[in-house]
């Protein structure tokens with residue numbers, strides 16, 4: 001089983017069923033972004049890791065900021081380029097992504113790291129820290145409990161999830177050189193995730 005191939009092909013297949021072209025979603029992205037926007041200045045560069053089809057997050061941010069979205073799924077990236085023409089999109093694996101260091105005022109990543117093999121998460125957090133300007137912010141959805149799961153059927157295609165628990169992310173953020181601002185549990189059905197805001201130490 002190649003988890004990245006499974007996730008890439010999974011989101012290629014379920015892209016429209018996961019999020020239609022109207023960008024409507026059950027998740028409160030406006031609430032998430034309201035935590036970040038006061039920390040940004042107009043025109044700031046923002047990186048959206050695992051940006052999906054670009055809606056609603058990259059679309060909302062592109063009005064005021066210089067947005068780069070990255071996704072492993074070619075179908076998601078093709079839709080994002082069409083749906084959010086004011087942002088730039090790259091088709092890449094966040095685990096091997098190369099972008100300029102100390103460039104971004106913020107990195108956002110919602111419900112995407114949870115699809116990356118957990119053994120890569122600490123390293124990806126360390127890379128995110130390097131991509132941020134000193135004082136720049138990371139706003140991300142990460143795991144709340146440890147999970148390693150392959151599903152035969154998620155919206156009509158096989159899918160893979162992998163994440164650690166909230167305490168482990170706190171440790172990894174500290175080790176990567178972040179100052180943790182806060183984290184909170186985001187319920188979803190009978191489980192949930194962790195929303196975290198952290199700042200690159202100067």
Ligand SMILES: C[S@@+](CC[C@H](N)C(=O)[O-])C[C@H]1O[C@@H](n2cnc3c(N)ncnc32)[C@H](O)[C@@H]1O
Pocket residue numbers: 004007008011019049050051052053055056057070071072073076092093094095109110111112113115116
């Ligand atoms: C649940 S969707 C969330 C999309 C978007 N962040 C949102 O909240 O609407 C997860 C996205 O992460 C992408 N993804 C998963 N693993 C990735 C990886 N290793 N590198 C880049 N993108 C990845 C998937 O292709 C998918 O589009």
